[in-house]
Amino acid sequence: MPYISIESGRLSAEQKKQLIERLTDTASEITNIPTQLFTVTIKELHDENFS
Numbered sequence: 001m002p003y004i005s006i007e008s009g010r011l012s013a014e015q016k017k018q019l020i021e022r023l024t025d026t027a028s029e030i031t032n033i034p035t036q037l038f039t040v041t042i043k044e045l046h047d048e049n050f051s
Contacts, residue, residue: 002027003038003040004027004038007043009044011042011044024040
């Protein structure tokens with residue numbers, strides 16, 4: 001199963017939706033792996049969690 005992981009700051013719900021859809025579609029097109037087999041995760045790492 002292909003797995004895409006993204007670590008980011010603050011994204012809106014719409015940005016997350018678009019990012020997941022476009023990454024999945026592009027990766028599927030390039031690899032010829034069906035979109036249903038992809039898993040995409042977004043880890044939101046806010047600045048206040050680092051020092």
